[in-house]
Structures are given as structure tokens and as C-alpha cells.
Amino acid sequence: MSLNALSRKPETSALAAKRLLVGRGAPLAPEEGLAAIETLAAAGDADALATLATLRGAGAWTHHSWPEAMDLLTEAAELGSIEARTQLIILTPDRDLAAHVRAGDESSPARWRKLKDSIDLHAWVTPPPPAQVCDIPRVWVAEKFVTTAFCNWLVTRTYDRFKPALMRDNTTGVSRALDTRTCTDFMFDVLDGGIMMLLLRVKISNITSIPVPHMEPPQLFHYALGEEIKPHRDVLLDGERGYGEDGTYTGDRVATFLMYLNDGYEGGETEFPVAGFRFKGRAGDAMFFGNYRDKKPDPAALHSAAPVTRGEKFIFSQWIHNRPFQA
Numbered sequence: 001m002s003l004n005a006l007s008r009k010p011e012t013s014a015l016a017a018k019r020l021l022v023g024r025g026a027p028l029a030p031e032e033g034l035a036a037i038e039t040l041a042a043a044g045d046a047d048a049l050a051t052l053a054t055l056r057g058a059g060a061w062t063h064h065s066w067p068e069a070m071d072l073l074t075e076a077a078e079l080g081s082i083e084a085r086t087q088l089i090i091l092t093p094d095r096d097l098a099a100h101v102r103a104g105d106e107s108s109p110a111r112w113r114k115l116k117d118s119i120d121l122h123a124w125v126t127p128p129p130p131a132q133v134c135d136i137p138r139v140w141v142a143e144k145f146v147t148t149a150f151c152n153w154l155v156t157r158t159y160d161r162f163k164p165a166l167m168r169d170n171t172t173g174v175s176r177a178l179d180t181r182t183c184t185d186f187m188f189d190v191l192d193g194g195i196m197m198l199l200l201r202v203k204i205s206n207i208t209s210i211p212v213p214h215m216e217p218p219q220l221f222h223y224a225l226g227e228e229i230k231p232h233r234d235v236l237l238d239g240e241r242g243y244g245e246d247g248t249y250t251g252d253r254v255a256t257f258l259m260y261l262n263d264g265y266e267g268g269e270t271e272f273p274v275a276g277f278r279f280k281g282r283a284g285d286a287m288f289f290g291n292y293r294d295k296k297p298d299p300a301a302l303h304s305a306a307p308v309t310r311g312e313k314f315i316f317s318q319w320i321h322n323r324p325f326q327a
Contacts, residue, residue, distance in 0.1 A: 014040055014047035021051075021061070022189045034061045041072070049076035050084040051191060057198045060190050066121060073195055074116040078109035085112065087196050090149045094118045125199055127207035130288075134277045137300040138290040141279065142207060145286035150196065151261040155314050157193075158186040158220045165221065165229075180230035183223045183305070185317075193218070204257050204318055208288055213324040216253075219317045220261070221305075223268055228307040231273055234319060235297045244327035251325060252297075257288040257318040265311030274300040292322075 017040065019026035020033030034055065040048035049072050055062050057069035076084035089098045092115055104111045130140040162184035188197060197218065205212045234253045236243060242250045258270065260281035270287065271278040279287055291301045305315075 014045055014051065017048065018051055018191055021055075022191060024189070030061045044079060046076045046079035046081035046084070049073075049079065050081045050194070053084070054191060054194050054198065057195050058190055069195060070116055070119070070121070074112050077112040077115075083194065086153065087194055088112060088115045088119070090147070090153055090196065091124060091199070092118045093120070093123070121199065125202040125206055127203050130207055133279070134272065134275055134289075136275055137272060137293070137298050139272070139277065139279070140207075140288055141281070142286045142288075143281075144284050145203070145207075145259060146200065146284050148283045150200075151259075151283045151314075153196065154220060154316060155261055158222075161186045162220075162222050180232065182227040183221050183229060184227075185219050185221045188218050188220070201318070204288075204320075207286075208255055208257060208320060210255060210320045211324075214251075214321045216319045216321070216325050221313075221315050221317055223305065223308045223313040223315075225310070225312065226307050229305040231271075231302050231304040233297065233299075233302055234291050235301075237297075249327040251321040251323040251327070252292070253319045254292045254322045255288055255290055255320040257286065257320060259286045259316040259318075260284070261314040261316055262312075265308055265313045267306050267309035268313040269306045271304050271306055272300065272302065273304065274302050278306075 013036065016026065017033045017036035018024075020029045020036065022028070022030075037048045037052050037055070041052045052062075053069045053072035053076060054060075056065055056072060058064070073084045073087060077088055089101065092098050097115060097118055101111045101115050128142050128144060130142040132138065132140050163186070165181050165183050165185040193200070201212050201215060201218065204215070234256050237250065237252045242248045258281075261283055263283050269278040269280040272289075281287060289301060289303075290298060292298055293300075
């Protein structure tokens with residue numbers, strides 16, 4: 001699909017350009033997709049501006065600039081992008097201002113600039129101090145890592161997009177559905193999470209002291225009534241072979257970061273059977289643990305997700321490697 005074809009379909013052009021960026025339902029052509037997004041953004045397309053804001057914040061196929069990313073997001077909000085407006089409202093720490101903006105005059109674009117100016121990105125990515133709650137394995141907890149509004153936003157972006165969760169077989173390198181893992185999941189790409197996902201990953205990096213490029217694409221897991229994950233370890237290497245597209249990648253998951261997204265369910269605790277330790281956070285709380293000890297996989301990092309006995313559970317997962325992730 002060419003840029004000329006995109007320009008002939010203005011009602012769908014931004015969506016088509018985004019598909020080119022990530023190869024979703026279209027050929028993977030990020031350079032062509034970016035050119036289309038930039039052209040549409042320059043013409044005042046709100047959806048394209050919101051997308052370009054994400055790309056600028058990520059430094060994906062373009063230069064990296066947080067100030068430019070936030071200006072683009074604000075311009076998208078001024079032009080009517082619900083995506084951009086929602087992110088600005090959730091990111092501001094000034095809840096009174098957010099409420100005022102929600103109730104404000106739709107014809108007054110200046111309110112979105114005021115909202116953007118209230119957001120302190122440095123403060124946003126500064127995590128609360130973690131508390132170590134277990135030594136073997138090493139487990140830390142950070143209460144109120146994000147707001148419940150942020151949690152709700154994550155859930156609403158993924159609710160109708162879950163697929164059966166797969167587990168990678170170390171002996172074959174193939175991911176497949178297993179009876180031991182009955183939940184469903186959704187994997188984010190760079191466009192799915194917007195500016196807010198970029199900031200969340202920086203915040204995770206700051207609390208774990210591991211750089212963002214070491215992270216796999218983030219995932220969100222959904223557990224319906226009775227669903228669970230049996231005891232398992234998150235390490236991927238079997239000591240004999242690498243993996244990835246060419247089979248040469250030998251990085252591994254040295255840490256697992258989990259963030260609880262909702263309350264109102266029973267069961268669903270994260271359990272470490274070797275340590276006899278279990279944890280269940282409230283919406284916005286985070287937990288992370290080490291999968292390695294003394295440069296070797298830690299047997300005590302065996303863990304499970306207990307069955308949900310009432311309601312449903314949503315949890316965010318971020319696996320983090322010992323080197324830049326390239327698999």
C-alpha cells in the first residue's frame with residue numbers, strides 16, 4: 001500500500017499507515033508508514049499526530065524527543081483525538097484540573113495545553129521505594145506504583161483482544177498452549193501502549209535498575225473464573241542452545257515485573273512454593289523478583305498464579321533480560 005493510496009482514503013489513512021509501521025494486517029514497511037504518518041500529521045490529522053507522539057517518545061524510526069512527543073500529543077488532543085486527551089487526563093497529577101478539563105468547553109483547545117504543562121515527566125517516572133519482602137527468591141513490592149485510572153486504561157485497551165496464553169518449550173523453541181496455563185494474554189507493540197506505556201517502562205527501568213532495551217514487549221494477562229498458571233520458572237535458556245529468529249540469542253529473563261490492575265476478585269495470588277511465600281497486590285501495586293542468583297537460574301524463583309475463585313483478574317507482566325532483547 002503506497003502513500004498515494006493512503007492519501008486517497010483520508011478516513012482510513014492513519015490506520016493504514018500504522019499497519020505499515022508494525023506489519024499488522026499489512027506488509028511491514030515502517031519507513032513508508034512513518035512518511036505517511038508525518039504527512040498526515042502535518043496536515044492536521046489528529047490520529048496521526050497521536051501516533052507520531054508515541055514514535056517520537058520511543059525514538060522508533062524517528063529521532064527521540066520527549067518535549068516534541070508531549071507537544072504532538074497536546075496538538076492531537078486539541079484537534080479532537082480521544083486517545084491523546086485520555087492520556088493527558090490520566091498523566092496529570094492535578095485531579096482538579098483533570099476534572100475541570102473534562103467538563104470544559106470543547107471549543108477551547110487551550111485547556112489541553114494547560115493540562116500538558118501540569119505534567120512532570122521526571123516525577124511520573126520516579127517510582128515509589130520498593131520493599132524487599134522475600135530473600136530466597138529475591139522479591140520486592142512497590143505499593144501504588146501507578147494510579148487505578150492508569151490500570152483501568154490498560155485493561156480497556158486490551159479487553160477484547162486476548163488470546164490463549166502460550167508457553168515456550170525449551171527443548172523445541174516453539175510456543176504452544178499447555179494445560180498448565182489456562183489464562184489468556186495480549187502482547188503490546190510500540191503503538192498499542194501510546195506515550196503512557198513508554199513512561200511505564202521507564203518507571204520499571206528506574207525501579208529495577210535495568211535498561212528499557214533489555215525488556216521484552218509487555219503483556220497483559222486475563223484470568224477468568226478458575227483460570228491459573230501452574231508452578232513454572234520464567235527462564236528461557238536450557239543451557240544447550242540459543243533461540244530467536246536465527247537461534248543465536250542467548251539472553252535470558254533475569255527479572256520479572258508484575259503489576260496488579262484490578263480489585264474485586266478472590267484467589268489469584270502469586271505463589272512461590274519453594275519459599276512458602278505468596279502475594280496479592282491491590283490495583284496499582286507492583287511486584288518484581290529475580291529469576292537468577294549467582295549468575296545461575298534460581299530454583300526458588302519457581303512460581304505460580306493461583307486459580308481465581310471469584311470474579312476475574314487482570315495483571316501486567318514485563319520480562320526483563322540480562323542484555324538488550326533481540327529475540
